[in-house]
Amino acid sequence: MRGPRALWQAWVRRSRTKSPWIVHFDCGGCNGCDIEILDTLMPRFSAERFGVINVGDPRQGDILLVTGPANLRNAAVLRSVYDQMAEPKAVVAVGSCAAHGGVFRGAPNILGGVGELVPVDVFVPGCPPTPERILEGVIAALPLLAEPRTARQATGGPSPMSIVMLEPREEEVVRVPAS
Amino acid sequence: MTRTVVPFGPQHPVLAEPIQLELTLEDEVVVDAIPGLGYVHRGIEAEAERRPYDEDLPLLERVCGICSVAHAVAYAQAVEVLAGVEIPRRARLLRTFWFELTRVHSHLLWLGLAGDAIGFEALFQSCWRVREDVLDLFTATAGNRVIIGVTALGGCRRDIPDTLQPTIRAGLDAVERGLAGIAPFVLGSEAVARRLAGVGVIPRNVALDLGLVGPTARASGVAMDVRRSGYAAHDELPVEPVVETGGDALARTVVRWREIGESMRLCREALDRLHRLPGPLATRVPPVLHGEAISRVEAPRGELFYYVLADGEPHPTRVRVRTPTFANLAAVLSMLPGTQMANVPVALLSIDPCLSCTER
Numbered sequence: 006m007r008g009p010r011a012l013w014q015a016w017v018r019r020s021r022t023k024s025p026w027i028v029h030f031d032c033g034g035c036n037g038c039d040i041e042i043l044d045t046l047m048p049r050f051s052a053e054r055f056g057v058i059n060v061g062d063p064r065q066g067d068i069l070l071v072t073g074p075a076n077l078r079n080a081a082v083l084r085s086v087y088d089q090m091a092e093p094k095a096v097v098a099v100g101s102c103a104a105h106g107g108v109f110r111g112a113p114n115i116l117g118g119v120g121e122l123v124p125v126d127v128f129v130p131g132c133p134p135t136p137e138r139i140l141e142g143v144i145a146a147l148p149l150l151a152e153p154r155t156a157r158q159a160t161g162g163p164s165p166m167s168i169v170m171l172e173p174r175e176e177e178v179v180r181v182p183a184s
Numbered sequence: 185m186t187r188t189v190v191p192f193g194p195q196h197p198v199l200a201e202p203i204q205l206e207l208t209l210e211d212e213v214v215v216d217a218i219p220g221l222g223y224v225h226r227g228i229e230a231e232a233e234r235r236p237y238d239e240d241l242p243l244l245e246r247v248c249g250i251c252s253v254a255h256a257v258a259y260a261q262a263v264e265v266l267a268g269v270e271i272p273r274r275a276r277l278l279r280t281f282w283f284e285l286t287r288v289h290s291h292l293l294w295l296g297l298a299g300d301a302i303g304f305e306a307l308f309q310s311c312w313r314v315r316e317d318v319l320d321l322f323t324a325t326a327g328n329r330v331i332i333g334v335t336a337l338g339g340c341r342r343d344i345p346d347t348l349q350p351t352i353r354a355g356l357d358a359v360e361r362g363l364a365g366i367a368p369f370v371l372g373s374e375a376v377a378r379r380l381a382g383v384g385v386i387p388r389n390v391a392l393d394l395g396l397v398g399p400t401a402r403a404s405g406v407a408m409d410v411r412r413s414g415y416a417a418h419d420e421l422p423v424e425p426v427v428e429t430g431g432d433a434l435a436r437t438v439v440r441w442r443e444i445g446e447s448m449r450l451c452r453e454a455l456d457r458l459h460r461l462p463g464p465l466a467t468r469v470p471p472v473l474h475g476e477a478i479s480r481v482e483a484p485r486g487e488l489f490y491y492v493l494a495d496g497e498p499h500p501t502r503v504r505v506r507t508p509t510f511a512n513l514a515a516v517l518s519m520l521p522g523t524q525m526a527n528v529p530v531a532l533l534s535i536d537p538c539l540s541c542t543e544r
Contacts, residue, residue, distance in 0.1 A: 114226055135329060
């Protein structure tokens with residue numbers, strides 16, 4: 006089907022997946038992931054060259070980057086930030102804590118990963134993940150932004166059931182020159 | 185006059201961390217500020233009481249991702265006092281090296297965030313670009329960028345072999361070139377000076393009354409620096425506290441900027457002494473300990489205090505952490521009333537708050 010409507014839809018899908026604006030929410034992590042997220046936007050890694058902009062207002066954001074384990078005090082705030090974001094939106098859980106509570110799992114105030122509170126689309130492993138991996142996670146979330154979540158579920162497209170897990174890569178090796 | 189209540193946070197673009205301030209305003213001027221804390225509380229102290237001494241180390245390193253070396257060293261020192269062991273000289277120098285490098289990265293990070301808060305985006309980006317060179321040094325020596333996990337109970341877990349020293353010195357040179365490049369934007373910039381001067385003033389007597397620590401206290405003319413107590417290798421690498429008397433956000437910036445240079449010097453001196461220094465990396469610490477111990481270190485934000493109580497069990501009975509931001513948060517609450525609303529982020533950032541330390 007080619008026509009003005011199809012063209013319009015293709016244009017909308019293209020616009021939605023280009024230049025994702027991110028909302029960063031620290032759900033109680035140790036700052037390690039948070040500064041790496043900021044690093045991703047800084048000159049060396051410069052995610053901004055792909056149109057990735059960190060915005061403060063959840064209503065303007067497309068991708069929610071959550072760091073840290075979910076805790077009792079933060080649960081309502083995270084939920085509220087997520088609810089304020091307009092569809093289509095995606096959630097990227099950055100770091101081990103956001104995935105399953107990490108080193109804090111079992112601590113008195115910790116509920117577990119942020120998946121307990123909001124539907125997570127991409128998990129980025131690492132403690133903390135390097136900026137390259139965070140950028141990779143954001144890129145993995147881009148296809149999800151083409152359609153709203155409800156439409157994704159209706160058409161059998163990527164849905165919360167098809168969670169993207171970035172595979173762990175070979176560790177960066179410390180090279181010590183031979184003596 | 186009508187009063188307006190403005191909520192600042194918990195999710196706010198200026199700070200990466202969640203803190204809530206309920207600001208009561210009269211026109212543009214803050215008359216009252218009530219903090220809401222606990223958004224980053226994880227219960228680390230309680231969790232530390234359940235894990236063995238050595239497993240507490242990675243947990244406590246993650247109290248704060250920025251100054252994780254400070255937490256690890258402070259906890260390890262307390263446990264070493266309990267065990268009654270003396271750590272090898274090589275480990276002391278290595279700890280100082282990584283600790284001071286942490287200070288450089290932490291201060292650069294803060295300077296960038298402060299640049300962001302005053303609307304000086306170029307300073308923000310430049311500082312973080314230089315900070316990348318410091319993180320390269322962490323990667324080269326420890327294999328990770330932010331939480332480096334180099335401290336062990338009784339010493340250090342990783343070594344810096346002499347063969348790696350030229351690489352590290354080249355890295356330090358790169359950092360120094362970067363610092364020289366941004367220096368005109370920090371101290372020589374009229375924009376920075378005029379934006380920060382007179383914001384969030386804390387006179388010396390107030391700083392003493394509130395018990396402020398670290399660069400915040402030193403910027404108010406209080407010459408205190410825990411490094412003078414000679415922990416790690418500071419008995420052979422003495423430090424002179426960097427003191428300013430202005431007491432405002434500008435003085436705090438100047439103090440931190442000068443401390444970066446001081447820390448670079450300490451890193452180089454530690455490297456010099458490590459060269460061709462034989463000796464083990466760590467002393468054995470027994471798994472079961474008795475007694476109680478305190479430990480103090482000068483974290484990038486100020487004095488960090490650890491208390492560990494041991495009752496002969498394989499895990500500590502109590503671990504208490506008093507963080508520098510806990511002491512300095514009182515300063516924010518005392519400087520906010522009378523401040524313009526637009527200066528609130530600058531005043532708050534000027535103490536370099538670390539909430540994940542404070543709330544643990």
